[in-house]
Amino acid sequence: MAADEEELSINEQAISASEEEEGSDDERKHKKLLEAISSMGSRKRKKQNERSEASVQVSEFFVNAEGTGEKVNLSDLLGTVEKTSGASNKTKKQLRNLQSSKETLELPLNKQQTEKIQRGIAYEKTAAEVSCWRNIILQNQKAEQMVFPLNQESSGPKRVEQVVAGWKVQTPLEQEIFRLLHINSQPVDDPVLTPVEEQSLKAMSLEEAKIRRAELQKARALQSYYEAKAKREKKIKSKKYHRVQKKAKCKDFLKQFDEMVKTNPEGALEELKKMELSRMEERMSLKHQNSGKWAKSKAIMAKYDDSARKAMQEQLQMNKDLTQKIVVPSDDEHESNEEGLETIPDFVNDSEPVIDSVNPWMRGQLTHEESEVSCVTTEDVQTAEEENEEEELVGEFERKRKLRQVVEEDVVEVSDKEEGDDDDEEEEEEEDVSEFNTLFRLMRSEKTLEGSNQTREGLNTPGQEDEDGFLNEGQIRVRNIEDLEVLGEVVDPQPIAEPSLPQAVAVEATSEPPNKKKREIDLKEVLTKEAKAVKVPFLPTVVDEEERDEQISIIKEAFAGDDVISDFIKDKSKREAAGRPEVVDLTLPGWGEWGGVGLKPSRWKRKRFRIKMAPPPPRQDQKLPDVIISENRNASVASHQVSQLPFPFQNTAQFESSIRTPIGPTWNTQSVVKNMTKPKVITKMGAIIEPMDAFLAVLVLGANHRNKSKLSIAFSSHSLRFK
């Protein structure tokens, strides 16, 4: 099929060509023919060129490289730029870079995927928007009654000030009262809240508390993330990675330190002490000396190997750096400020300030004054080339990490600050993760301090700070609903001593001895028990003629059921037998033995194939010899009963207790019935129910949360209110 089509198309092309250019040179025709023939062999048909005139190679509309047999290069197009003097060097450089780069541009994502991403983002946005309604929805679901429209004015009595606009104090009594109110700083115009109460209300609303708590939670989560991350990073075995990491950290730290010196001298001093400690350790140990095994081997190699020599030099340099004394600038600040950090301060004549309180040799010196600290920086060790490489690496790592974790934004941002031009470096040997942690926290605390414009002492984690904030505000903090709940639990009154059954019943229960004996009571004994005779003031005398036949019938009846008891016992045993499940007999005659008339299946067989059913639960009248209680289920009531436990309840006892109180007016007072059967939703006739707006929602929520506290406040002002 395909071949046929190809042939057809070729023919068409040939025809069209002939039609188009009649009388043109044969050469071209020949060429075309050749091409067509050659294309027949290949699977793909060659693309036909549109244009066939002489100007194949140069066109004002498009670039066609076909004729030259080469691809168009950027240099071809921009070669002239190099020569032109007008173009700026920058653009030239850029173009050169462009030329050298061999990466192709990435394809844009296809439509479906971009849409998917957009949808995801949009979903998150709207979810966040909608989620602020959750509390209100929950509250409305739980509410016993909703009254619509929501923002109705309260129908209760209004204050005088609200009703009468221009009301003035006139009578002496009123004047006296208002004077009192003024003295006690009680509100006069708006007697709902006193200033103190208002303040306390403002101190913390529920929303604020919630936000605070959320912040705390976030901080804690971030910390845990960070710790996890540090652990993970510690496990990475790549030396290169660690080296790079360390360098970056150092750089960062240094930068930080410089800042700290300005903002937080105490913290800087602390760091300085740490450095001093490390210096001491370095001096004590032989770690970066020439005495190590590695160093010795390197020393042998150093003669011949350049790199080995370099490494050795590096090590020595490190030792030098570490053992370098950190210089604290002299007490006169002006000088140091003027000279800057680079200059070496004049410290030679000064006695050494106490930097390390741990070092006993350093004690007994001049009193130490807190001042700005700086450290002497060392020269650059690394070449620029190396640095570049490292930075690239760091950048790469960072990119990867960012891809992995979006959550740790804060930490990442802080820990991986990059400064390409920072040259000052100080090698610190042992700087583990925990130290870094403290650094991180330090920075955080600094940040917060900057924000609040306050100076704080010592090192404080942000979490601690927040907690402190909570505690400090405790005194005048407004109680929210949760607090009240807790209070309620604590002081919950003991349930009123559990009332027993109605009294007559209780008496009954106690008088009746509990029938714990398993032994069945003899029925005859029960019925022939001695009964107490009753004394009657007068004896019955008359026996009428009329009654005689009656009495005869009565006597007859009496003698008819003489063995009443045995009949009853028989009846009862019959019922019991009927209640027991029957034994299922599956024995078949024959099958392994002789079968036939008069032959019984053998004993083992009967034993094997008779299945006993489980015994039924004990009868209700098991211990009552003179009673037969029917075990039949009352199916007629069952159709009206609840057969499945409704939602929040976990067992039947809970549900049954919840519906044990009748709601009808027969058993309750009018007000209770009204309360019990009040409708879930009330709407006002003719009023438009508009959707709740956000402002109103917040108002309603807040009002509900503060209801109780408000109540008490209202009461206090009420007691003094003028009426």
Added chain:
Amino acid sequence: MDSLICYLPNKVNIYEFDWLFLTQPPKRYWEETENTDQRRPEEEQGTAVQNQNKSTVKERSLKRKNGESLEKKDPFSGEAPIPHKQLQKFQRGEKYKVPAGARQRLKEAIISSEAMSELAQKQAARYDLLLPEDAGFLEGDEDEDTNTISQDDIADAADITSGSKVYVIAFSLYLLKKLQIQKNVFVCNRHLLVGGKKGHVACIDWQSKDLMCEMNVMETVNDVKWLHTEAMFAVAQKRWLYIYDSKGLELHCVKKFNDVLRMQFLPYHFLLATASATGFLQYLDVSVGKEIAAICTKMGRLDVMSQNPHNAVIHLGHPNGTISLWSPNQKEPLVKILCHRGAVRSLTVDKTGTYMVTSGLDRKLKVYDIRAFKPLHSCFLPAGASCLSLSQRGLLSAATGDIVQVYQNVLGSSPVSKPYMAHRLQGQIWGLAYCPFEDVLGIGHGEGFTSMIVPGAGEPNFDALDTNPFRSSKQRQEWEVKALLEKVQPELIGLDPGQLSKVDQASFEQRHKEHVEALGFDPLAKDKFKPKTKKKGRSSAGAIEKRKRKVAHEDQRDKIRQTVQERTERDKEQKEKSNEKKNLGNKSTLDRFRK
């Protein structure tokens, strides 16, 4: 109302009778102070917590200036306390505590329901204040038995209206067989219905003594009963059951109910239960005129019948000394109790449904606890009791021959030794009935009808929404509509009246079985396969049959397939096991040395 009696305590003192017949004056709320004080701290705890904020704020406001208080303290702050006894009276079930690990929703549900029931209980206890009347009683001298005091003396001592309640109506022409003071759980107590053995039926207004109607049905009358109002009554005549209105007009002759001996009317269910000589127990729904149930008891002649007002279960007494309990929903007795050696002559059940009193031919009087079906005590009456009746306050009247004895404190653990009151009448006693909300007992006997004052028999406080003895005709009409709307369906009758508020814990299978039984078909059953009609000759009888065969026994095949699969698996396992065993068996002890 006994209030009429109790308003004259001073009078009694003036005349210095040797016995006292009075009732306590109504208690006032200020008389219970010592009781409430005891209760108070516990009571107030709940409110104290609620008012905590209030009180603190209040204190602050009061002690603003140098601690001096600006206001006087309210001596009766907070809600009025409720006496513990009253609270207990309206307790409904045990309080349920929130379980430890309960979820939020559950907690809320339980707490709200508990709060609601507590509120209901408290409010009801508060409104108990509106029932201030106390029951009357009769008290003799130190050496005098109350049962020797004659009715004439009582009538003289009591106020005029109470005294006028003692009267005799002589129906000389017709011997009275049965009477009923209108069974008034809900109808006003003013109406007396009397039926004579030889067909004489009369309705009388109890207090005004007006004759509403009097007639002769010209047949033996076995029983008479008021229906739900005083406008209608049922008469069990020799053959059929008849229903008349208060003017004596015959409304219905119910021929489905024949040879009725006894009747009971269940007021809240609008059911008329009849026991016939043929051993049938039938239920007639009076509101729709339909027979609800007809049960063949197979116990012979049923001439002893009573109802349990608590759960509307019918009690029948039988000649073989047993008592059986029936509901319209079961064809067999709910409970059968062997009470007497001889036949049961009479039985009655108290208002709360806790006690049953029976008397038999063996001349015994027995008191049963019918919640546990256990006898509490029995006593021996010289002549046996032919009729029994319990008053609203638990006074038992027993008719022995021509004497009516009234017993006090029968419903308890201790047996009685002597009657509270006794009264001799002319002729054999046939019927006894207490008048609700009154201290009066009506007695039907050979010479006619006599009423007797029994102090402390009637309930002093009535619920006017339920049963108002003083209601007008308008109120009655309204009540009738309400009662019909609130009619309890006969399916709900059972031993436990609270069954409805319990969760049905039967399995799905059982419920489905019952459902199928009730419907007569299985709603969940699979339809039988019905082949579609196809065209072009493919729906020929043969083809249809073929298609049917394809589907036939599909379920059975599935089952078979399953069992076969199981069996093969089992065989496989066994085979493997046996193989292992074999392998083990082939090994000799020396194999362990082999390498």
